[in-house]
Amino acid sequence: MLSKNQKKLIASMAQKKHRDSQHLFLAEGPKTVTDLLESGIEPSLIVHTQEWKLPSSCITDSNILFPVSQKDLASTSLLKTPQQVLALFKQPQHSVNNNAIYKELTLVLDGIQDPGNMGTIIRLADWFGINQIICSIDTVDIFNPKVVQATMGAVARIKIHYTNLPEFFQQYHEKCDNPIYGTYLEGDNIYKTSLISPSLIVMGNEGRGIRDENKNYIRHKITIPTFPADSQTSESLNVGVATAIVCSEFRRSTTYSR
């Protein structure tokens, strides 16, 4: 049976300070939990109804499994309509691999706030073989339960670091000559620009874009043009969608057009 302290621990996962101090995060629902288990992230507690079955490919110490009634699951879950299972996982610990960053295409996020966008971007990185993401300190936490929901197993494969961006850019400039690209509403047409990898691609906050303190480091401003080029359209593309197009275009142009 789940103890009072375990229930408290689960409830505390809504807050970053508790996730950080415990080095844990919460995942809910069969799809997310199964995907994380299969990705090899270590669970520390799995609370489930009898409907849910541990995937046969995953072996787990049976004393971290807590079968409960639907009612008990509901009283433990942070969701309005909990489904079958929730689990605490240990936060994967990564350190920045600077040598790899200098040799690979890397994403940099300047203050992304929306958990759904963050989840989309992590899955895109996973799809397009971008192994590391550098985030400003104020970017939404990847262990926020809503980000976990949107990201699923990709969080096991992508290394994500939070750091002071101007210092990171300064160091990058000193250590290598790779270009730093930033996406803007007004910049060079991405389809007509020669895109180079290894490099950095900087994506800005949903409302204010890329911060002034980071702009000086960006020598290559790129933009996704509308079609036709001067048409009156939606004022901007959502940052998740823009990241999709930019990553696709980097991989296409450096892989297939040479």
Add this chain to the structure above:
Amino acid sequence: MLSKNQKKLIASMAQKKHRDSQHLFLAEGPKTVTDLLESGIEPSLIVHTQEWKLPSSCITDSNILFPVSQKDLASTSLLKTPQQVLALFKQPQHSVNNNAIYKELTLVLDGIQDPGNMGTIIRLADWFGINQIICSIDTVDIFNPKVVQATMGAVARIKIHYTNLPEFFQQYHEKCDNPIYGTYLEGDNIYKTSLISPSLIVMGNEGRGIRDENKNYIRHKITIPTFPADSQTSESLNVGVATAIVCSEFRRSTTYSR
């Protein structure tokens, strides 16, 4: 003051049958309402607190404006945390323009269910100059309040039709020789395929993809490859993100690489 019947009418907008019988839809929040007003969609009722101001560029019959208290706005809104304004708008009426469809790049949606994805796709169509979207009957309603929230003014510019897809494909095949592309997890690498426009691009449902009854009409199966090509990654791309990449690639390859 807002009458009981007007409040009832607003509440009824949660349901498609009432939206359809009244030819109205509901939009909430200053950004969405202002964007729709500026797009030229005709409002039939605007309920707002004193915080909200009619944009100076929009002239509206003052007897459709209903200033209310925050409390009254809250009791009228369908949202948990209503902000400043909600409005009923007349549904824009479009008929399918087949002649245009045969001459343009057109999106076809086979059972998209998620309102956020639908909103993303409509904004992408707007960005990439795709004027018409053909949807299967069971695709989420564009006047669903959550789709309206995600789409904003783009709904004024894009013509969206709901129809029987096999019949539509049959007619398209009979009337023109344009290719019909479908996106699949296993198909030809989109970056290595010669993409032709005018044509149709079919995007499938979030879970089951493109329905069997439509597959026969699709001669060109395309896929967005992972990078590197055989890597283990997220199991699939979200349909909004996939649509972004596909539309971008169609516009790039038919516009910039000739």
